[in-house]
Amino acid sequence: MTRRTIAALAGVLGGGLAGILAGAMAGGLALLGTGAAWAQTKSAADGIAEYRKMLEDGNPADLFEARGEALWKRARGPKNATLERCDLGKGPGVVKGAFVELPRFFADTQRVQDLESRLVTCMETLQGFDGAAIARTPFGRDEQNNVTALATWVAAESRGLRFNLPTGNAEERRFYELGKRAFFFRGGPYDFSCASCHGEEGKRIRMQDLPLLTKNPGDGVGFAAWPAYRVSNGQMWSMQLRLNDCFRQQRFPFPGFGSDVTIALGSYMGVNAKGAQSIAPAIKR
Amino acid sequence: MADPMRIRAQMQGDKAVVRVLMSHEMETGQRRDAAGRLVPAWFIQDVTVSLNGKAVLTVEWGPAIAKNPFLQLNVKGAKVGDKITVLWKDNKNDTRTDEATVS
Amino acid sequence: METQFVTSRLRPTLAAAAACAVLAGCATLPPPAELDRQAAAMIKASFRDEGIAKVDRIQQDLGQAACSSEQPPSDEVADRIMQEARAGVKWPSGGVYLGDWREGERLAQNGRGMTWTDPSTAATANGGNCYNCHKISEEEISHGTLGPSLWNYGKNRGITGLDSPTAQPIFEYTWMKLYNSKSYNACSNMPRFGHFGLLNETQLRHLMALLLDPRSPVNR
Numbered sequence: 028m029t030r031r032t033i034a035a036l037a038g039v040l041g042g043g044l045a046g047i048l049a050g051a052m053a054g055g056l057a058l059l060g061t062g063a064a065w066a067q068t069k070s071a072a073d074g075i076a077e078y079r080k081m082l083e084d085g086n087p088a089d090l091f092e093a094r095g096e097a098l099w100k101r102a103r104g105p106k107n108a109t110l111e112r113c114d115l116g117k118g119p120g121v122v123k124g125a126f127v128e129l130p131r132f133f134a135d136t137q138r139v140q141d142l143e144s145r146l147v148t149c150m151e152t153l154q155g156f157d158g159a160a161i162a163r164t165p166f167g168r169d170e171q172n173n174v175t176a177l178a179t180w181v182a183a184e185s186r187g188l189r190f191n192l193p194t195g196n197a198e199e200r201r202f203y204e205l206g207k208r209a210f211f212f213r214g215g216p217y218d219f220s221c222a223s224c225h226g227e228e229g230k231r232i233r234m235q236d237l238p239l240l241t242k243n244p245g246d247g248v249g250f251a252a253w254p255a256y257r258v259s260n261g262q263m264w265s266m267q268l269r270l271n272d273c274f275r276q277q278r279f280p281f282p283g284f285g286s287d288v289t290i291a292l293g294s295y296m297g298v299n300a301k302g303a304q305s306i307a308p309a310i311k312r
Numbered sequence: 313m314a315d316p317m318r319i320r321a322q323m324q325g326d327k328a329v330v331r332v333l334m335s336h337e338m339e340t341g342q343r344r345d346a347a348g349r350l351v352p353a354w355f356i357q358d359v360t361v362s363l364n365g366k367a368v369l370t371v372e373w374g375p376a377i378a379k380n381p382f383l384q385l386n387v388k389g390a391k392v393g394d395k396i397t398v399l400w401k402d403n404k405n406d407t408r409t410d411e412a413t414v415s
Numbered sequence: 416m417e418t419q420f421v422t423s424r425l426r427p428t429l430a431a432a433a434a435c436a437v438l439a440g441c442a443t444l445p446p447p448a449e450l451d452r453q454a455a456a457m458i459k460a461s462f463r464d465e466g467i468a469k470v471d472r473i474q475q476d477l478g479q480a481a482c483s484s485e486q487p488p489s490d491e492v493a494d495r496i497m498q499e500a501r502a503g504v505k506w507p508s509g510g511v512y513l514g515d516w517r518e519g520e521r522l523a524q525n526g527r528g529m530t531w532t533d534p535s536t537a538a539t540a541n542g543g544n545c546y547n548c549h550k551i552s553e554e555e556i557s558h559g560t561l562g563p564s565l566w567n568y569g570k571n572r573g574i575t576g577l578d579s580p581t582a583q584p585i586f587e588y589t590w591m592k593l594y595n596s597k598s599y600n601a602c603s604n605m606p607r608f609g610h611f612g613l614l615n616e617t618q619l620r621h622l623m624a625l626l627l628d629p630r631s632p633v634n635r
Contacts, residue, residue: 071556085382089318090335200444201453208454213479215472216529216613217606220483224561232547232559241485261379274462278529280472281465288461291454 088256088308095180104154113149126185132196139202144285162284182307206295219277247306250296255309319412328390340375362397466531482602493601500597512586519625538615569627570634
């Protein structure tokens with residue numbers, strides 16, 4: 028796609044002059060080629076940084092945020108109830124600040140849970156949905172779309188806050204340890220682990236910088252940057268989907284939605300990111 | 313009916329900066345689905361932005377505009393409390409109107 | 416995850432470890448070996464088959480298991496991994512090491528294959544994924560940095576022609592590296608292209624040519 032700047036003349040009917048500067052910019056503009064000619068005018072890294080800056084305004088994640096907020100407050104499901112009594116770890120109905128403390132241990136389920144598995148728990152207990160059926164539903168379909176929208180809104184309610192996952196409970200500490208082991212687990216026909224890409228500072232795959240996830244990689248990076256809207260495919264990606272696609276690229280088999288390995292990895296990354304500022308929901312290439 | 317637009321209109325000096333995020337698939341008509349069939353074209357063709365009921369910007373879009381389009385414009389002569397209305401119409405004659413107040 | 420309720424009748428150490436593992440509120444973590452076992456069980460239970468990606472893929476061989484922690488394996492284990500890797504290398508038929516560097520560049524650019532959205536596990540369906548991690552030619556700026564630069568690979572090793580005196584040992588070394596990267600580095604990050612049948616002999620020859628043919632753009 029090429030960038031098209033539309034200069035529009037205003038049809039003004041009385042009531043003062045309106046000077047117009049209209050730049051029509053949609054997510055998904057590809058401004059860069061990778062040929063040598065382009066590289067001579069500005070470096071590829073500079074070009075990509077400029078592209079990312081242009082994308083920051085008008086993040087389509089806003090649309091998912093709005094949908095998620097509406098879903099939280101709408102009576103739905105067999106029990107015809109809202110999610111407004113859902114406990115995301117800070118008490119029933121407390122949404123602000125919940126995102127930056129997940130995953131965490133929940134006494135009612137006796138499990139460490141991440142945001143999405145906890146949302147499904149609430150959809151099940153408060154609204155009467157079938158949690159296992161939602162977990163089996165592919166991303167981008169039916170109730171999974173609603174889980175994504177809800178996760179986007181809950182994350183937005185913690186925008187700017189710093190990650191501070193609780194580790195006081197032994198299960199939380201155990202899941203951190205299990206997550207660490209999963210992070211370094213080499214497997215599949217490519218011998219990849221998470222650490223293969225995210226185990227060293229300053230590396231990149233093709234032109235995509237790879238954060239080091241064995242420690243805090245910084246504000247708005249790694250764990251602190253998801254959920255995010257991906258411009259390249261116009262999709263809203265939650266952490267569950269991000270991990271799912273990581274495993275696909277690692278040539279692993281399919282990780283179950285909300286499975287222990289995904290939650291444990293969230294614990295590992297989330298605890299390591301302690302103090303990092305969340306920018307979720309973010310925008311990505 | 314499509315999802316609501318997100319419209320922000322904020323005064324900056326003597327002009328209102330209006331930012332609009334529209335929810336739309338914007339299919340070019342050239343993409344193929346998993347089965348190899350062409351996905352039919354479906355995109356916003358006309359957008360009108362009005363200030364207190366009077367059109368200040370009309371836009372004609374084509375398939376080059378990507379999914380969930382973002383439009384930003386400056387409106388001189390607007391003031392706090394004014395009403396900004398955005399209307400779009402797509403190639404299936406679907407239409408959506410949303411409004412916001414300049415703050 | 417199963418829940419177990421432990422009574423005081425159970426034998427102390429193992430039971431305490433198991434109890435602490437599943438009950439909330441215990442002050443201590445299970446010992447590392449127990450955590451290793453739990454992690455392995457968790458990984459086994461968390462994945463399912465999808466498309467061509469089956470769960471048997473994550474049964475680890477020695478080379479994978481020994482490299483799955485922050486600590487490298489002992490020298491003894493590392494040596495064993497490398498020896499087994501070298502022993503399993505299949506040499507190209509007729510001793511022909513090089514193919515067509517143009518095909519090699521195509522393969523190096525191709526990142527497809529072996530994921531659950533790919534249609535088949537046949538080597539001919541796979542790319543080499545090389546640019547994901549390596550700089551190779553000067554023209555391609557969209558390259559990764561997970562692996563070392565391969566720019567001037569053949570030139571730097573004195574390969575000016577196919578009958579250069581240094582050619583044969585370098586050809587053998589490079590072939591072994593591509594076929595099974597653990598031949599020289601027990602915990603190499605690079606996939607074992609020949610060993611797992613990711614690329615066939617013809618494809619490997621094309622990659623060899625990309626790296627070693629003096630006419631390849633890599634060696635200008």
